[in-house]
Amino acid sequence: MAQSKLSSHLLVAAFDFGTTYSGYAFSFRDDPLKVQTNQGWNAGSEKLISLKTPTCVLLNDKGEFHAFGFEAENKYASLAEDDEHHGWMLFRRFKMLLHNNQELSRKTLVDDINGKSKPAMTIFSMSINYLRDHLLKELNNRTTGIEETDIQYVITVPAIWNDNAKQFMREAAEQADIDTSRLKLAWEPEAASIWCQIIKTEAKCALSGDGTKYMVVDLGGGTADISVHEKCADGTLKELHKTSGGPWGGMYVDQNYFKWLESFYGQRALERLKLEDMTDFFDLLREFETKKRSVTSDSKEMVNFRIAASLKEMSEEEENTTLQDRLAALSLQEKVSVKRDRMRIDPSIVRSWFHEPIDNVIQHMNEILAEPQMRQVTSILLVGGFGESTYVQGKIRKAFAEKRVIVPEEAGLAVLKGAVRFGHEPDIVSARVMSYTYGIARTKRFDPSKHLLSKKVFVNGKEKVTDIFDIFVSSGETIKPGQVVTQRYTPNNFERTTLCIYCSTDPHPEYVTDATCKKLGQLQVKHEEGEALQDKKFIVSLVFGDTEIIVKAITTKTCKDFYTTIDCLT
Template sequence: MAGSALLAVAFDFGTTYSGYAFSFRSDPLKVQTNQGWIAGSDQLISLKTPTCVLLSPNGQFDSFGFEAENKFATLAEDNKHHGWFLFRRFKMILHSNEELSRSTTVEDINGKSMPALSIFTMSIKYLKKHFTEALNKQKTGIVDKDIQYVITVPAIWNDSAKQFMREAAEKAGIEKARLKLSYEPEAASIWCQTISTDVQETWSKAGRQYMVIDLGGGTADISVHEKQIDNTLKELYKASGGPWGGTVIDDNYLEFLTNIFGKKTVLRFKEEQMEDYFQLLREFEIKKRSIKPESNEKITFRLSASIKELYQKENILSLEDKIARLGLSDNVTFTGDKLRVEASVIKKLFESPIRSIIEHVQQILAKPNMQKVKMILLVGGFGECKLAQDLIQKEIQYQKIIIPEEAGLVVLKGAVRFGHFQDIVRSRIMAHTYGLAVCKVFVEQKHINAKVRIVDGKKNADNIFDMIIRAGEEVNIRKEISKSYVPTHPDKTSLNVYCAETMDPIYTTDIGCKLLGTVRVAHANGRSKEDNRLKVSFIFGDTELFVKAVNMRTKEEFSSYMDCL
């Protein structure tokens, strides 16, 4: 099962934070992470850095992560930031975006737009450069062709989003043949086969079924797996989830502050006191993970004096009177540069995303084929949040919930192991129905709503969805499913590949059907269409869909990953 690369490196490109890890083939479980992302003046050391890109006024890459945030804040302090671009938390542009294309744009912190593909490419290029420099310091003698690259992606992403990430990585200088995408909850599951827990014996047992909940910054990503006798993993339920990550709570906190200080003050604070604004967000990130469920005392947040000064310039009403008017006098107080808030108020900020996660998990576990699932693995940066852990443990009964050490790094480490052992996942459950657009002989009673097309003088029903595989079906990795087709044209054929959200679409024009891409086949050899019959094969189960067509007479092959953009 082991790959041939001497080293595997994984980039965890997150909504909030990004990082990388790697290990050598000689010792694949000895995973090294970067230990030195420095946040700034307070010298906070982090194992990941913010997913944040700074561009100069001419649109050129300047910096990434903490460095980008800190430089932009310094420029803003000196009123020199005008014309610069700061992009933060832009990964969510790929989530459930049916209009995603290579020309999709993303807005920076001040609403200025740039091509999203360029911003993603710059980010991956920076992470690759940072990793290369770290590797060179070890003087290993390993060169780029010896490296297997892995990029983590949410399992709930559609085909377009996955292709977008792949193209950004290739533009960043990663060779196509040495690049794999790894599903985030799957990577967590892979790594947790290696860790020691109090249930290690049952965890490793063949036939064990368990759920993985990956709580990231942007999304909650949920998968269900079964351990196989040969130590591979089988997916039992299609990947699912939603936009219920930690950034929802960040937004709720900013909304809470906006209710107190007002939109105008918060906007000015963000624009004029950028360093203090970033510090506010960083502090909340730490508090968010550490607030204890049993806490009933007030929680203290350090607030810059500048936001109070800005409020006083904008408002006649004192802050104390404003808080009283909001009915928060018993819950919120200011003492110097400290904002003290009752724990119950802060806990309410967590309710909506966690409630969505719990309800979704309960719906999955209630399904008849999920009755043997008795363990849940909780991972991800937001998975480190004590409040999230407590609520999930209380609400999801009859399950043993396991939270591994450094839950925020489990996905990254698992993706490294996946880079070495790419066959460790045996099968997946199809999230969509896939098929081809075809013409069939028109049958009046059957093709009531069909578009009629005349082919060789005969009536044909057009845009028929000819199913290859149905949503919910299990498919082995790299399984090939083939069908035979007569070409539609004497010289060439365009095979339009569709996916659908429903299990049994009739026409490719049905609601929920989407054109994924086209495979173009040439057969200009003077033969009849029947003589040029095509064998069309779909290779499923990998993180990306591959389609090939073979002329059954000449054996000439045409193939393509679907161009979903």
């Protein structure tokens, strides 16, 4: 059904909204595999041409959107140099606000580079709106006769995100004037897996055989998304293991680098560089983003970094000591040298910045592959911007020497291009494994041999037990897209029933008040017709298997139906 619905759209456009970088790609209905990206974002001072641009938003001193990406960084740096940046707000790497945030709501705030706050929904919607407008201008430059309503949109999201984060992203897109009926969310590891079934490289040869089972490791700027897929005989993909992962992306290498710089130059000197010479500060960030991809496991040559000469002066002023004395105090004379605006660092120090995130990824991969049902997994597909790091690739190849580790060309674009393909053919994923248990709070007849006495209540004079977790699907269960799970209910109230929907990390929770449970949202079912409670019975259906969950309720006597997506942001 979803596929036929999409067939009327002239093209599919996907936005990869990343923690560190964002971009878009598109392809037309008559040639869906010819996926086109923006031909290059100009970084400015570094003369760097990139297929993605930093996920970075600049607001002017009136709180209005001014720029996104490299343009935002460069404009803010220029303002700061002239001391005219006061009141302007620069937001960077704010996507991680949505990761595992149980308190996320429409009113959640996000801090800019100086700690000033704005509603996160506003910043996210501004970002999506910019990418959408940039796409439309690019389309108009390349061809004629395209209307905005011809476009099916796809936005990529980490598969390990919870339901409230996915809803937050959809609502941000709606605020950016994207028609929600023409928007699909694509899970990032799925999108990468889809693209690697198509490209004519080693990846396709290794992964496209019927029955092939492989692990997908999507290492982005913020998170690691790890899943296991099987290629089915009908050409679809089946998820074999629920997606899991954690905050182990490339930005944590950057953080370790800056912690090391602070230990050497001093925290105050780094703060001054950011305040007094923002251009050099951004150059520091951009150069490291490029440099960290070329670090290798076996290199013994010192790694060269360009460090602003002003940082050395600031450090010696703030620390009241020379950098040479600092080297001696830290016992780094043999491993670090500084000359004018060049710093040479021993590769063992540079590699140490990678250890924590990569060790976490490898440990998690080992835990999954150790499960008995994962024995037939023969290959590992490594994608994502952080997955382009030579050192990361080397560590994973060494840790899993018995597996075939595949890194496709342009690994950082695999998610984006796969998301375009998913938009054309959403049924290409034929089964997903549930990450959570979903169900509804229910009141049942009290059984003293099964139920807690503290849960006993009296309803219409009868002993009942409240807060029962009525399970629809369990964590780890395999579900087909669009699969409907139905339960029948007799209400306790004559006028209406409020259905409270819960999720849990436990496959078999007993009560919705268990520590593993979280309330997702609710649905009001009105059943005013009929004279007895038996006349007011209704059927509840939860629709699973897609990237979002739908709730339906139908009263059996009147056939009146109630329908909603779960509101997880109240």
